[in-house]
Amino acid sequence: MLIHPWDAAHDGDEWRAWLRTRDFGQLAANGVDGGPPIVVPTHFLFDGDSEVVLHLARPNPLWPAVEANPGVVVTVHDDYAYIPSGWRSDTPETGVPTSYYAAVQLTCQARIVDDKEGKAEILRRQLAHHEPGGGHGEVAADAGPYRKMLSAIRGLRLEVVDVRAKFKYDDHRPVEFRERIADGLAGRDLPGDAGARAQQLRRMGR
Template structure:
């Protein structure tokens, strides 16, 4: 992912705050024996600091990839919108279209969890996050609705060892330019436009 200086996260607080409100992305690992990368869309739980946890079905091809090489990337993107050429120039013929988006990529070292208690801990944490109002029954290694199904899954603990964060909203352009695009997003109001506009305005307010 190319990150120009003006698109970079201002500090770790910015990307952490953004990622804390998101829990779905893509887990990617190198392919085995020269094969293509393995990419798995999945829910996950980021602890806000240095660890991501999740679980997947035992037949998932990601396991062989991680056993061969434990380095993985968790990639999340959101708040995206297409910006037409005419919005970025006084003449549609001269303008260059672009994409607005936010993206965080966590490079991680993976540890596969096969022990029952370890998998139960991951399930408890994920269920507490995704179903905070309860209703999921007891989560235990030897009781409740899940214990007989633990053998069908494997857990994953991902230690974050590197972060690449990007907020691409034309921060290098004058304020008047960005305000014009923000107005265009508000008027167009396609799915995603409001979220992209909110990110653009937030960055504009912080930097000017």
């Protein structure tokens, strides 16, 4: 992912705050024996600091790749919008269209969790996050409705070792230019436009 200086996160707090409100992305691992990368769309739980946890079904094709090489990447993108050429120039034929988006890529070292209590702990944390009001049964290794299903999954604990964060919203352009695009996003109001506009205005201090 190319990150120009003006697209970089201002600091660690910025990308952490953005990622804390997101829990779905893609987990990528190197392919086995020269094969293409394995990419799995999945929910995950980021602890806000240095660890990601998740679980996947035992037949998932990711497992051989992680066993061969525990270096993986969790990638998340959101708040994206297509910016047409006419918005970025007074004459559409000279404008250059672009994409606005935010993205965070976490390079991690993966540890597979196969013991029942370890998998139950991951499930407890994920369910507490996704269903904070409760409603699910007890999650325990040897009791409750999930104990017999634990054998069908494997857990992952991912230690974050590097972070690449990008907020691509034309920060290198004049304020008037960015305000014009923010107005365009508000008027168009397609899916994603409101999120992209909010990020652009936030980066402008508005």
